[in-house]
Amino acid sequence: MTANHADRIPRYGAATRINHWIVAITFVLLALSGFALFHPALFWLTNLFGGGPWTRLLHPFMGCFLVAAFLALGLRVGRDNTFEQRDWAWLRRFNDVVQNREQNLPDVGRYNGGQKFLYFTIVLCLTLLFLSGLVIWREYFSAHVSVGVLRLGSLAHAFLAVVLTCAIVVHIYAALWVKGSIRAMTRGWVAPGWAWKHHRAWYREVTRNPQQR
């Protein structure tokens, strides 16, 4: 755990870390303001944003900001999130994953199958949330679509937001579950034991050629 300073393996640079937390904070604000308008029991959350009209006004702008911020983050981590054969093998052994039996799993690159699955879930949900969000953005766009599209856009936006929120809950839990992960996104480095245990192929890659990343 307490790796010597020299042994620390860098995982995320400062720019990526800052980018991630901008995305994370924006997502939390969007979820709070969005669910405030989704369920009456949560309408009180609009008080966090200065009341109902302010929540309605701010939410779509925050959404655009999130899309822009995620675009930068998604492009940065995207090249390491393409599915390979071993990711499918990893996903098939899901039972071993949740039982912490990592000795039964194939070697993992920079990201495992679950992380890649999450990545594509986020990309897909955000893309569709952005498009459906434009449809229901009354101030600028809603007048230009038919009422049928408006209704489907409203339904889709709510559905996708729930899917994305569940995915983010899983993401947050995974970070709490696999100890040593959060530090990668706060301080930027991981211990060699962490990298060896959870991302062995990546560990060998970066230790063999430290300049690579």
Added chain:
Amino acid sequence: MALQSLDIVRRSATTLPSPEARGAHTGQVAKLIDTSKCIGCKACQVACMEWNDLRDDIGTCTGHYDNPADLSGQSWTLMRFAEYENPKGELEWLIRKDGCMHCEDPGCLKACPAPGAIVQYANGIVDFQEENCIGCGYCIAGCPFDIPRISKRDRKAYKCTLCSDRVAVGLEPACVKACPTGAIVFGTKEDMTQHAQERIEDLKSRGFDQAGLYDPAGVGGTHVMYVLHHADQPALYSGLPEAPRISPAVRAWKGLSKPLALMAIAATAALGFLHYIGVGPNETDERDEEAARRDLERTP
């Protein structure tokens, strides 16, 4: 006015019942618009402007008699003129006073996310309470008749109130008061239905076999009803919907999906919690560090 004396029986975005001890025991109200008696004079539009102190922007001629061209935050009712050539080759001018239908099951109220921005009174009137409106426009998605409009001035939703302020003190709506031909009448829903039947009989005796009452059951009936000479083809009257109802998409969005969605998120978090308690965290220890060191020595 104290809210209680308004006899509100339904509020938007409110999950528990509103105070509803006081009912409309003398009957719910309805406005009956007889399209066969309408001469298209637009007195109702003017009366609406006057009573509600509305002044829409001066528009431009769009080549037909509809003026203004559409409903807006400042125009809550509008005569829509349709030229219809009947099977005998004769021209019929079908004029319909468009505006809120005051549905018994209002789609706008179902869609609205702001508590109390849309209410329904015991007498059946559906009213917007603009001080609670957040301007999202969900009521537009919920409405089966394309009625609510978001004002460009204040981003609040507006529509016909059925002159709820006048009705509350025993007056008929302003449009009813102004109509010179008696095409618009107001009273209890029961009386208006009965009156409509008399009118329909009269129209049938004059050759309009398909005359009928427009009080669509898909929205639980409406508190604004039409007598139509062609009740079998409501679409002739500038696109009056044949079988209006709250769209299934809106029902899904505003119905079961609300509790299900919150449960899905809570269940995901609960699963994580149970996993942490049941299986425990995935930690690395000295042995992993040692293994990592040995692995490093092995690889070239």
